[in-house]
Amino acid sequence: xxxxxxxxxxxxxxxxxxxxxxxxxxxxxxxxxxxxxxxxxxxxxxxxxxxxxxxxxxxxxxxxxxxxxxxxxxxxxxxxxxxxxxxxxxxxxxxxx
Numbered sequence: 671x672x673x674x675x676x677x678x679x680x681x682x683x684x685x686x687x688x689x690x691x692x693x694x695x696x697x698x699x700x701x702x703x704x705x706x707x708x709x710x711x712x713x714x715x716x717x718x719x720x721x722x723x724x725x726x727x728x729x730x731x732x733x734x735x736x737x738x739x740x741x742x743x744x745x746x747x748x749x750x751x752x753x754x755x756x757x758x759x760x761x762x763x764x765x766x767x
Contacts (some may be wrong), residue, residue, distance in 0.1 A: 677758040685766040706733040721752040742766050
């Protein structure tokens with residue numbers, strides 16, 4: 671379901687400083703590498719600039735990454751662009767805090 675909201679050519683910067691180009695290359699979204707047991711949005715801010723929206727969230731995430739358990743808060747930024755087919759995420763970052 672979430673795939674319909676992500677531009678396939680997304681640019682993603684993870685909390686380790688790795689840059690991924692394209693959804694298929696993002697380890698965090700690969701079900702073989704990452705499983706989320708919970709994601710709770712603690713805070714959300716949205717700023718719209720014409721056909722672009724910047725969304726920042728504070729999220730409490732828990733799960734497993736490469737079979738190692740994690741539970742931590744993350745500051746997430748997502749850049750959305752309005753296309754003729756609807757809103758799509760074109761860039762994102764995740765920072766562990």
